[in-house]
Amino acid sequence: MKTIHRIFIACFALSCVESIIFAGILENVMEGNAYIIDLTYPLNGKNAHWPVGAYEPFKYEVIASLKKDKVFSGKYSTPEHLGTHIDAPNHFEPNQPSVDQIPFEQLVGPAVVMNILEKVNNDPDYTLSVADILTWEKNNGVIPHGAIVLLYTGWGKRWNNNEKYKNMDNCSRMHFPGYSKESALFLINERTIKGIGIDTLSGDRGMCSDFQVHHIINGAGKYILENIANLDKLPPKGATLILAPIKIEGGSGGQCRIWALLPE
Numbered sequence: 001m002k003t004i005h006r007i008f009i010a011c012f013a014l015s016c017v018e019s020i021i022f023a024g025i026l027e028n029v030m031e032g033n034a035y036i037i038d039l040t041y042p043l044n045g046k047n048a049h050w051p052v053g054a055y056e057p058f059k060y061e062v063i064a065s066l067k068k069d070k071v072f073s074g075k076y077s078t079p080e081h082l083g084t085h086i087d088a089p090n091h092f093e094p095n096q097p098s099v100d101q102i103p104f105e106q107l108v109g110p111a112v113v114m115n116i117l118e119k120v121n122n123d124p125d126y127t128l129s130v131a132d133i134l135t136w137e138k139n140n141g142v143i144p145h146g147a148i149v150l151l152y153t154g155w156g157k158r159w160n161n162n163e164k165y166k167n168m169d170n171c172s173r174m175h176f177p178g179y180s181k182e183s184a185l186f187l188i189n190e191r192t193i194k195g196i197g198i199d200t201l202s203g204d205r206g207m208c209s210d211f212q213v214h215h216i217i218n219g220a221g222k223y224i225l226e227n228i229a230n231l232d233k234l235p236p237k238g239a240t241l242i243l244a245p246i247k248i249e250g251g252s253g254g255q256c257r258i259w260a261l262l263p264e
């Protein structure tokens with residue numbers, strides 16, 4: 001069977017137009033005509049983790065070595081919400097899909113990248129406004145159907161310094177940017193998106209305590225990607241995302257490999 005036919009079959013679950021676009025993009029990848037950016041941080045014990053409750057650092061232990069056992073093998077433990085990961089819709093809302101139940105067609109889509117770097121430089125508590133979204137649309141066109149909206153805040157440059165990444169004040173309150181409640185409502189009610197993502201610890205800004213963005217997005221059956229790497233390398237539009245979350249039965253989320261595909 002020709003490659004292109006196999007791709008069409010693999011994409012049967014996507015809508016027709018999406019299938020054709022996605023098939024073309026995958027064909028480009030296989031023919032070496034695409035540029036691939038990995039938006040995933042490597043997992044290790046130094047990754048920042050949510051600083052409350054039973055959340056713990058990532059742990060890895062060698063349980064067999066080539067020298068001693070003639071085979072190399074390890075085991076690991078991690079909270080679901082550590083490193084580059086996905087919040088499944090059941091993370092904040094009942095009766096929503098768990099991470100293993102998110103269908104493939106929701107895990108691929110056009111990336112929309114909103115850049116609020118300058119505003120965050122002036123205010124680490126800044127949240128994406130509806131006006132920011134409308135400005136993006138003025139420059140790039142209406143957010144496409146089925147988009148995965150990513151918020152580039154510049155916070156990724158702090159990734160290797162946990163204290164700076166969490167940016168806690170004397171009252172143990174974190175300060176980093178996020179989506180506003182209004183922007184989340186706009187994306188859910190006025191546009192047709194598959195999910196949202198951000199290059200910080202949370203879709204809500206660090207100082208929030210009511211997680212309104214999580215409730216709005218998860219309540220609509222959508223997911224949130226957090227701790228996304230390399231967002232500075234993506235254009236405002238034109239990339240296609242492929243998400244590959246770990247399949248934990250009934251899980252509230254989990255580590256997620258994220259690739260961005262761009263035509264060369």
Ligand SMILES: [Zn+2]
Pocket residue numbers: 081082085086087226253
């Ligand atoms: Zn999470």
